[in-house]
Amino acid sequence: MVGGGQGAFIGGVHRIAARLDGQYALVAGALSSDPTRAAASAAELGLARSYDDYRQMAAREARRKDGIQAVAIVTPNHMHAGPAIEFLKRGIHVICDKPLTATMAEAKRLAKVAEASKALFILTHNYTGYPLIRQARAMIAAGDLGALRLVQVEYAQDWLTEAVASKQADWRTDPSRSGLGGALGDIGTHAWNLAAFVTGMEPEALAADLSSFVPGRALDDNAHVMLRYPGGAKGMLWASQVAPGNENGLRLRVYGAKGGLEWEQENPNRLWFTPFGQPKRLLTRNGAGALPEAQRVSRVPPGHPEGYLEGFANIYTEAAQAIRAHEAGDARPEGVLFPGLSDGLSGMRFVAACVQSAKRNAAWVAP
Amino acid sequence: MVGGGQGAFIGGVHRIAARLDGQYALVAGALSSDPTRAAASAAELGLARSYDDYRQMAAREARRKDGIQAVAIVTPNHMHAGPAIEFLKRGIHVICDKPLTATMAEAKRLAKVAEASKALFILTHNYTGYPLIRQARAMIAAGDLGALRLVQVEYAQDWLTEAVASKQADWRTDPSRSGLGGALGDIGTHAWNLAAFVTGMEPEALAADLSSFVPGRALDDNAHVMLRYPGGAKGMLWASQVAPGNENGLRLRVYGAKGGLEWEQENPNRLWFTPFGQPKRLLTRNGAGALPEAQRVSRVPPGHPEGYLEGFANIYTEAAQAIRAHEAGDARPEGVLFPGLSDGLSGMRFVAACVQSAKRNAAWVAP
Amino acid sequence: MVGGGQGAFIGGVHRIAARLDGQYALVAGALSSDPTRAAASAAELGLARSYDDYRQMAAREARRKDGIQAVAIVTPNHMHAGPAIEFLKRGIHVICDKPLTATMAEAKRLAKVAEASKALFILTHNYTGYPLIRQARAMIAAGDLGALRLVQVEYAQDWLTEAVASKQADWRTDPSRSGLGGALGDIGTHAWNLAAFVTGMEPEALAADLSSFVPGRALDDNAHVMLRYPGGAKGMLWASQVAPGNENGLRLRVYGAKGGLEWEQENPNRLWFTPFGQPKRLLTRNGAGALPEAQRVSRVPPGHPEGYLEGFANIYTEAAQAIRAHEAGDARPEGVLFPGLSDGLSGMRFVAACVQSAKRNAAWVAP
Amino acid sequence: MVGGGQGAFIGGVHRIAARLDGQYALVAGALSSDPTRAAASAAELGLARSYDDYRQMAAREARRKDGIQAVAIVTPNHMHAGPAIEFLKRGIHVICDKPLTATMAEAKRLAKVAEASKALFILTHNYTGYPLIRQARAMIAAGDLGALRLVQVEYAQDWLTEAVASKQADWRTDPSRSGLGGALGDIGTHAWNLAAFVTGMEPEALAADLSSFVPGRALDDNAHVMLRYPGGAKGMLWASQVAPGNENGLRLRVYGAKGGLEWEQENPNRLWFTPFGQPKRLLTRNGAGALPEAQRVSRVPPGHPEGYLEGFANIYTEAAQAIRAHEAGDARPEGVLFPGLSDGLSGMRFVAACVQSAKRNAAWVAP
Structure with a gap:
């Protein structure tokens, strides 16, 4: 380490x-x-x-x-x-x-x-390790939502609502250590990555309005972003570290011509699925309707919550499987998934595009 | 009638x-x-x-x-x-x-x-009649959130996910009867009005991206809008009629330097209030902490839900009180509130500005 | 009146x-x-x-x-x-x-x-007027849950947690005006009636443990009751007016060999239905899956909440329909439902049986 | 192992x-x-x-x-x-x-x-390892609820709704391997232990009604139990493995003269606290208001959920600390808590008392 x-x-x-x-x-x-x-x-x-x-x-x-x-x-x-x-x-x-x-x-x-x-290079966008995020990805890939139209993603926190001095806060608000993005880099990249992982698509253009609400803060603490995907889907991304009452409010909602999916990180063992015209269904981790893609990264029965550490561990364990296969000269085992270099580059382009767009008064920029 | x-x-x-x-x-x-x-x-x-x-x-x-x-x-x-x-x-x-x-x-x-x-002219932006919306407005006016920074408002429905032929759908998707806005006019104006009513402020600029996802639909069925308020607050407004799983998902979240408020129309008897750094509190209609502004438009004790019709009736009843005073030549009774001409004009400017912004590739436009 | x-x-x-x-x-x-x-x-x-x-x-x-x-x-x-x-x-x-x-x-x-x-004699057990309570009753009658096994019903309030002097509290805690039951009569009868209305069955025996937690209170402010139904189903009923944090917490859960239903009065526009082995489904008032029995007592589209007053009004309106038919010498219109004499007598037997059981140390008593 | x-x-x-x-x-x-x-x-x-x-x-x-x-x-x-x-x-x-x-x-x-x-002897009643359960215990010990009056605890599952043949189901429904209790022993003891751990008190008498709903099942699959505590508090305990829609529905509600606490295992990072007469507060693991007793068994910031495995691990880690101190001849470190022999014996008395009470038609029995 x-x-x-x-x-x-x-x-x-x-x-x-x-x-x-x-x-x-x-x-x-x-x-x-x-x-x-x-x-x-x-x-x-x-x-x-x-x-x-x-x-x-x-x-x-x-x-x-x-x-x-x-x-x-x-x-x-x-x-x-x-x-x-x-x-x-x-x-x-x-x-x-x-x-x-x-x-x-x-x-x-x-x-x-x-x-x-x-x-191998593995990037710990850990939220992609949640079983029901795997489930959502698999359902969308299988066409359960039909053609995608809308991606509403947000990551809201409140811990930087006021100026704070701490090891954790200091480097995250310092451009020389954090880079171009404040909330953008710290949590916006998670939202960006999660949306891409689940939907299987990335925006071709974005328009961003960035703010630093706390006086003296050098980097953004709030980002409002509109998204346009190839093929016509649209989205909104909100990342904030100044929204009192939000701890780690990473939420993803995806809507297509045939249905919708809704998920929240703070209670990650639940996934809402609405086939258009039918009652909303509550899918639970490892519960009825769980797909193999979700079950393979889940450890305990439904109703026994798995959390942040388990999701994070899934990235590590998937990586271990890939490393073993790699060293043995074998193909990567079926189903093994983890974020890597291309996800990292995408996140960097996201931050850069947001900053560039914001400087140009929220003009559309290709990430 | x-x-x-x-x-x-x-x-x-x-x-x-x-x-x-x-x-x-x-x-x-x-x-x-x-x-x-x-x-x-x-x-x-x-x-x-x-x-x-x-x-x-x-x-x-x-x-x-x-x-x-x-x-x-x-x-x-x-x-x-x-x-x-x-x-x-x-x-x-x-x-x-x-x-x-x-x-x-x-x-x-x-x-x-x-x-x-x-x-008198009364406009039935009925959601302003909900008691806890009155509570939220009064709390913000009293400074409970400190200086406002963020307004996240959305109104999501799903009933126009597919092309439908019905009396209700027909005129709402017909420019000659509905006007410039589809979802914008039908529900976007509610979101716009609600945010203004609660926060006491209106954006000075907006950038809108409009979509018509259903083939052949002449008006927008989805609107993504970024908002800028005088003084630096920012916001996002989302109005959609093509989000499967949403019935009347009107949701408002307001964050300031000292706290946050969160409310959802589908369960309108609850209002979340987080003073920054303290546990989230669940305020209920007529429950502990209810302000006079909310109590005067509430009929039954906490825990007995009031709904859409009661909120709508509050507009009518407030109007009746104003009409009586007006006809008697008296001042409007203290606390009586209802949307009127200026709210209506504001809503029209909102729709027009969104349409204009969308035509100019989501450029910032003053509403 | x-x-x-x-x-x-x-x-x-x-x-x-x-x-x-x-x-x-x-x-x-x-x-x-x-x-x-x-x-x-x-x-x-x-x-x-x-x-x-x-x-x-x-x-x-x-x-x-x-x-x-x-x-x-x-x-x-x-x-x-x-x-x-x-x-x-x-x-x-x-x-x-x-x-x-x-x-x-x-x-x-x-x-x-x-x-x-x-x-005609109509008794306003108003909670039977909620559309989704009608839905639950119809689903159970149609066999959607299979043979019923469990009825868990409760009505929890907190307003009598301390001794209070008010017109409302005074008579409710005074045996000469309220009768044998305190919480039992005031809210226990609602829980009892609701369970009977939805399940279509009444217990053949009950065992009750009553308490008066507030010093000097003459009547029960908390009732714990176990229920046995003909045919072997079992139940629990809890009525309390001393449970801080509960406003009008009337909750009903019914489980059978094939599925379960769960409902809460404070958010009455939602009904959870789980066919055994399938994901939980969220049925909404007037939403997808709404039965005619529920739709006929509902006024507005799904997502626009109806509440306590609308449910109460349904009893009045059903009564009006019955009265008109009765006076015209016609049969009661199909679907018209309201509680009446037999429900009232059942409630009286419930209170009496609980009091008798409690006196005999929670022995089983037939209501 | x-x-x-x-x-x-x-x-x-x-x-x-x-x-x-x-x-x-x-x-x-x-x-x-x-x-x-x-x-x-x-x-x-x-x-x-x-x-x-x-x-x-x-x-x-x-x-x-x-x-x-x-x-x-x-x-x-x-x-x-x-x-x-x-x-x-x-x-x-x-x-x-x-x-x-x-x-x-x-x-x-x-x-x-x-x-x-x-x-040392450690018994893995793992639910006592949840941070917010430690918080609840500490709050009650500190008198935040005042004198306790009511303990409503339940553990509802549905996996034995039908007869199942599996390694897991077989021994749990076999008296020769499971003992006197079916649901009672498997999950009822968890509910019993959790209530005792949090409230710091055990019932002096209980009355139990046991059922085996699935034909041919030798042990109870549902238990209804009323509880009486020394000093006058009362309770209800429900354990069921035949309640469709419940995965691991362990829920605890405790009410006293000054307030109430409510917690659910399936979303264990939230604890509801209502000081009587004030708005309900949502306490989160490691969030505002977290007590040292909870923080010492929590690993990550609020909003990043910890789950079942982390709670279970807390028992192991507490045991490790106790074992180390024990072997070094030191006093047990302050705050170290885990269930042990006396909890195990209490659970055995609970099962035996329920079975005895049920045989005597739910007579009161001292556990």
Whole structure:
């Protein structure tokens, strides 16, 4: 693991996600850019091998016979590209937190390396790991909604309603560490990715109006975006970190000529399906009507809720299956799905297009 | 009553709304543009006086000593201005269904007459009659949310998901009877009005993307709109009649620097209030925390749901109180509220601005 | 109307319910046992004829050519039997609030008169007027749930959590005016009646544990009851007025060998139906899957909520249809349904059986 | 681990729960009573040491220097006591699935051994591991509800609505493997335990009506129980496996003189709190108002749902903390909570009392 030392948030989530299905052992890390903190964090976690920085780690692990097979990168955005490139170059698989990078230039450099590498690149857009998101994707692919017309997606939070000083808030509102996007990069990319994953399509144009409501904030804390898809479907995307009463309000609604689907992250074990003209149906994770695509990433019976960590773990476990097959020279097992480089690049284009559109008074821009 | 004969929908709603609090008696009508149907409809309702058309009705009722004090106009949009002008000219109060008219030209003519008339003009944007909408308005006016930042409003339906032939669908999708807007005029104006009523502010610019998803439909059946308010607040408005699984999904969320409010029309007896940093609170109609502004338009204790007809009746009953005071030469009683001419004109400007914006590729337009 | 003067609650509800569909005109009343208040109340309501007491009213109205056809009795429980008997004896139809009477002796006297009368007796167990309750009843009668096994019904309120002094609370907690039952009579009878109406069956035995949690309260404020039905179905009934957070929490769940139904009064426009082994379906009032039995007592399209007053009005309107047919010597129109004498007697037996069971330490008692 | 081989359900849950926080390594097992299946299961899981039966395992592990510190027992009910006794005798900590045993005789034998053992005994009543259940318990202990009056608890499922033949269903409906209780033992004990855990009190008497609705079923599939607590509080407990539309409907509502709490297992990240006379508040896991007792067993921020596995893992992790302290001779760390022997014995008394009460026609019985 790179990053995720004391005081970090997402590193702990990655560790649980990796551990949950017993597919990974954490043995080495460069847990902090501060070597003292890195060592202390490693000791706390009982890591066998602690490094002062990711370059040292990549170099030495690559030389060991028992070196790591994969690395998790859980640093702030501007520290994704560097380590990812180092490990990919050495053929070590990379599991990287989103967004891909802080800048498009970094993204392009990383993409070049990733494409040339024999190692896999996995991006933890974790919400795609929820079983009912897999169900929604499969239903749409099967035509259950008919031709898609509308995609209404939003991710609303409230934790940045006021100016806050904290390790978590600081880098997310700092352009030099977060990149061009504030709410856009932090949660807007999740909404963007989720909509694409479920619908199987990406907008060809978007028009964005960005705001920074809290005085002194350098990056957007609210994004209003209209979407146009090839073929005529339309959408709206709303990302906000200043909407009091919303914790992690990621919600997706998709409507087609034959039906509609509605889902909310905060209660992810429910999916509403309305075949047009019929009563609304409540599909539950692993319940009646569950498709194989959803069941394969679900662990317990319906009515016993699975949550955020299980969804996150699904990305890790799918990655493990892909890595095993990859190393064995086998085809990827049927059904294995995880976000990767192209999703990351798409997210970067989304942020850039929104920023560009906003500068041009919400003109339509191709992402 | 003008309009509301056999086969009509909204006329019956107006009749119940008028009757509910015992403030009106229905005694005369020109219930249909077809004189035979008008007479048959009047007989069915036991009306004392039935007229062939609204001109006849206005002229004769104005001459009677016991002539009507007020008229309800419940015709399709293009038939609002004509009768409204006739009755207003004669000093008969007008209670008119929304939107104000089908065209801006009609709206301006009507406005001129209404301003000159000694009679009142009431527009039945009925959702403003819900007690918890009054509560929300009062809370915002009192500063409970702090400075407003975000207005997310939507009105989603699904009944026009496919091409339908019915009296109700026909005129709503016909430009010559409905005006420039389809979903925009029919339900978008409700969303627009509700947001304005609750927040006390109107956008200074909007950018709209309109669609007609059903082949052959002449008017929009889906509208995506971004909003900019004076002072920097932002908003999104979504109106759709092609979203399967939505019956009358009018939802309003308002967020400010100090808190948030969330409300849904389909379960109107609940209002969510989150003071930032505190647990979400569920305010119920007439329950703990109910303000006088809400209690005065509520009839039964909390937990006994009031619905659409009660909210509609509140407009009628408020109008009756205003009419009585007006005729007595008294000031309007404190707290009496109903939408009127300015709301109607605002709605017309909203539709026109959306259509203009859409034609200019969703450019920003002042409504 | 008898009762319902100034300061009363349920009288106003009856007046709105009678008015809502335009089937009744209120012309006469003995609105209070205090003649001065009766007169003042009548003046306020614009009643043509006000009486000092119900005996005077019954006698004089019966003699008038234009005398009332029906009377609404909206007094406290101990004042139901007296007026009901007076009017029924004179052939005037009676619409009486529940429970039937305060004592079983009164109930029996009233029953004898009602059975002998040529007039109709209607008991306003208003919750049976909700469209989706009609839907549930029709679905169960049609066998959609298979053989019934379980009836879980509850009515939870919180307004008597503490000792309160008010006109409404006083008589409800006073045995001389309320009868044997506190919460039992006030809301337990509603739960009992609703379960019977929907399932079409009544328990053959019950075991009840009653409590009075508030010191000094003479009647029960909480009732726990187990139910046994002929044929082996079982049930639980909970009625409470001391459950903080519950306003009018009347909830009914019925389960059979083939499926389940779930409904809550506070959001009465939704009915959950689960055919065993299939996803839960959300049936809405007048929405997809609505049966004729529900549609005939519904006024507006799905998604526009109807509430407590509309359900109450349905009882009045059904009664009006029955009265008209009755007076014309016709058969009752198909589908017309309202609670009457037998429901009232059943409610009385329910209260008496609960009290008797509770005295015998929750022994099984036949109601 | 004892039990949990191929085809088992709860074993897999225990393994994930043990692994989630990285506090346990699974190294040895007697995974099936069938030695071939035991070996195959162990190989599949990569276990270092597989045993033919639990006696062999207990004996040999106790002799090893690197023998297991704790064993998880995840067999059907009738196979709890045997292994638990063997391991406890040898000073190996036992983490045992619920209910305690199949029979009271076994329970007493086990209790004697457990009390004499220097090892700990942990019973996985996993629902007590939910953060908001800890919150509810702490709030009640702090007096936020005032004196408790009412405990309404239920656990409704539907998977046994029809006769099913499966490994999971077979032993649960077989008295020789499940014990006296069907639904009672399987889920009723969870409801019983949860109510006791949250309220801090146990009933002094209960009256139970048991049913077996599915023909040929030897054990109860539905239990209706009334509860009486010392001091006058009352309760109802409903456990059912034949209620179509319920997956794992464990719901707890507790009401006191000053307020109420309501919680549902299927959406466990929400807790409703109503201080009497104030609006209902929605408390979320780790959200505003979260108490330290809840936060210490929560991993991720509010709005990111934790579920069944996390709650289960909390029991394991709490046990690990207790075991460490125990082995170090230290006091148990503050706040560490898990169900144990006394909870298991209470559950056994609950089942026995219900069965006895049911045989005596629902007479009151002390559990």
